[in-house]
Amino acid sequence: MKIDEYYNHYPTVKNINATGLVAITDTNKYLAANTPLPYLISLVPLKIFNLRLSIEYLRLVNIIISFITMAIIYFLFIKVNSLYPLEKTLILFFYPYFLKTSFTYYMSIFGLLFYFLFLAYYQDGIKNYLISGLLIAFSILSQQFYLTLFFGLILILFLQSKYDYSTIKNIITFALPTILLFLPLVYLWKGVVPANYSFHSVGIDLSKFTAILISIGLVALPFNFFYLHKVKIKSLINKKHIWLLFAFLILSFILSIFFYPAFAEKGGYSKITGLTFHFINIFDHFNNLSGLFIKLILTFSGLLNLYHLFSPNGISSERTPFIIELKKIFFEDKLKGILRISILSFSFGFVFNVLLAERHLIPLVLSLIFYNLIDLNNPKIIRFLLLVYIIIGSIYFYQYLFIQQSYLLGNQ
Numbered sequence: 001m002k003i004d005e006y007y008n009h010y011p012t013v014k015n016i017n018a019t020g021l022v023a024i025t026d027t028n029k030y031l032a033a034n035t036p037l038p039y040l041i042s043l044v045p046l047k048i049f050n051l052r053l054s055i056e057y058l059r060l061v062n063i064i065i066s067f068i069t070m071a072i073i074y075f076l077f078i079k080v081n082s083l084y085p086l087e088k089t090l091i092l093f094f095y096p097y098f099l100k101t102s103f104t105y106y107m108s109i110f111g112l113l114f115y116f117l118f119l120a121y122y123q124d125g126i127k128n129y130l131i132s133g134l135l136i137a138f139s140i141l142s143q144q145f146y147l148t149l150f151f152g153l154i155l156i157l158f159l160q161s162k163y164d165y166s167t168i169k170n171i172i173t174f175a176l177p178t179i180l181l182f183l184p185l186v187y188l189w190k191g192v193v194p195a196n197y198s199f200h201s202v203g204i205d206l207s208k209f210t211a212i213l214i215s216i217g218l219v220a221l222p223f224n225f226f227y228l229h230k231v232k233i234k235s236l237i238n239k240k241h242i243w244l245l246f247a248f249l250i251l252s253f254i255l256s257i258f259f260y261p262a263f264a265e266k267g268g269y270s271k272i273t274g275l276t277f278h279f280i281n282i283f284d285h286f287n288n289l290s291g292l293f294i295k296l297i298l299t300f301s302g303l304l305n306l307y308h309l310f311s312p313n314g315i316s317s318e319r320t321p322f323i324i325e326l327k328k329i330f331f332e333d334k335l336k337g338i339l340r341i342s343i344l345s346f347s348f349g350f351v352f353n354v355l356l357a358e359r360h361l362i363p364l365v366l367s368l369i370f371y372n373l374i375d376l377n378n379p380k381i382i383r384f385l386l387l388v389y390i391i392i393g394s395i396y397f398y399q400y401l402f403i404q405q406s407y408l409l410g411n412q
Contacts, residue, residue: 001055005105006407008032010055013039017053025188033197037141038110058105065109066102072116079123080335080374087382088373092366094393096275097359100400108362111142115363123335129173137177144192148349150178152341203354207261210299211272212350215361216368217302218276222385223372224304248303256295267357274358275396309340339371
């Protein structure tokens with residue numbers, strides 16, 4: 001078993017199985033920081049078919065959830081008429097932290113299932129705000145990170161509304177499942193996490209902003225090259241755009257020098273852990289300048305991709321009035337609009353997570369990769385990306401599962 005399976009997830013689901021829902025409010029039995037829906041889902045087939053609780057069974061549950069999630073993502077690519085949907089789906093599958101939660105008993109996969117179900121439902125147009133609200137509530141009840149998306153969606157619904165009775169009714173209907181299902185848990189826990197995990201606090205830490213930009217900057221690199229390749233050279237020599245790129249470069253420099261979190265194997269306050277930051281740390285130890293150069297490139301890449309994300313017509317387009325641009329960003333294209341809301345909401349929310357790790361960013365990073373893949377139609381680039389992800393994802397997963405420290409459970 002891996003560290004979180006051994007110390008957190010397996011004993012927690014075991015205690016819930018033995019003592020029932022009372023374990024959720026018992027700090028001696030509930031040994032995880034995340035919300036309890038994944039444990040309850042895991043126990044349903046076990047109770048129905050009278051199965052034996054084991055780590056093998058729990059990992060099988062995650063595998064099934066993972067492949068259902070992949071099927072939904074594949075369906076989404078087809079729904080938006082995106083070419084090469086299978087290859088694009090596999091790119092997301094081999095993202096290292098998705099692969100990790102697919103085959104070990106980690107909770108991220110459950111939140112992703114309900115999140116992508118919501119995207120699929122939203123793409124067809126919201127016909128029932130209660131169902132949409134339930135899917136977001138189930139995401140929150142799987143991992144609290146999705147609270148930021150809930151608030152982002154409420155804000156967008158208000159901006160989109162005509163402030164008549166039916167609109168207000170829709171907003172209340174959408175919010176109701178989260179209010180009824182999550183708020184009682186907040187009351188029982190006296191917060192959004194159990195009392196024994198209150199160190200997962202909220203605070204302002206600009207180093208987390210740098211960490212987010214670097215994490216998305218790495219996966220955005222190939223898409224930025226593709227994007228810049230499509231832009232006419234004359235648009236890049238426009239003074240306004242040169243100044244914008246120069247501003248991104250200066251901001252990247254400031255963030256990389258003054259607001260970069262220290263790397264740590266297990267994370268901590270003002271620290272970061274994860275595959276990308278381990279890679280940067282190797283270069284930092286080899287040569288500080290080479291480490292700084294990589295930080296600068298990845299931070300700049302993150303800023304550039306976010307700019308492209310929220311400037312749908314690209315840097316070569318003429319500026320339009322703010323209100324028209326806002327409607328175009330969030331409302332014209334259903335799926336892309338909701339992905340922009342998601343990416344913005346997740347980015348904002350994770351900045352305030354003082355104990356951030358790269359693996360926590362999985363809904364943000366997968367949303368960004370998904371968004372960038374929708375309009376990418378070059379088969380050579382897509383298949384090259386898939387090959388890179390297969391290699392990196394497989395090496396990481398093998399190292400994680402078989403080389404990093406594991407724990408034996410004996411006959412439990």
